[in-house]
Amino acid sequence: MEDTILQTNLEWLEDLLNNKLVHAKIYYYQEWDVYRLDVNSKMFGMFGKKEENIILTLKNDPLENDFLVKNVKGVVPGYYANKKHWITIYLNDTELDFDKIENLVLASYKSVVAKFNKKDKEIYAI
Secondary structure (H helix, E strand, O other), X not given: OHHHHHHHHHHHHHHHHHHHOOOEEEEEEOOOXXXXXXXXXXXXXXXXXXXXXXXXXXXXXXXXXXXXXXXXXXXXXXXXXXXXXXXXXEOOOXXXXXXXXXXXXXXXXXXXXXXXXXXXXXXXXX
């Protein structure tokens, strides 16, 4: 069952990237046993399993992260990531709906692109 949930969420992420984040890539990163989401070789997310849970780790605004961690079931400080700038969402046990998760993925992408030089910001802007 977990593999079906993992595959369903992976397909959802792939569709999101293909349709809204055309410059983003998702690929299996064997060293960490996760799928890595990146843009221009910069990571903006990780997706995989932690024990029996399907998790998605994203970069986000520290104030929003703090709010989400304190107020939303299934959102915790970033797993194996900077706890201020990253959150982990337990996809099989969260109160967040897919629209909100999609917005968090888009915000994560944008936060990474915001650090690019002017030329690359233009290329990767959404």
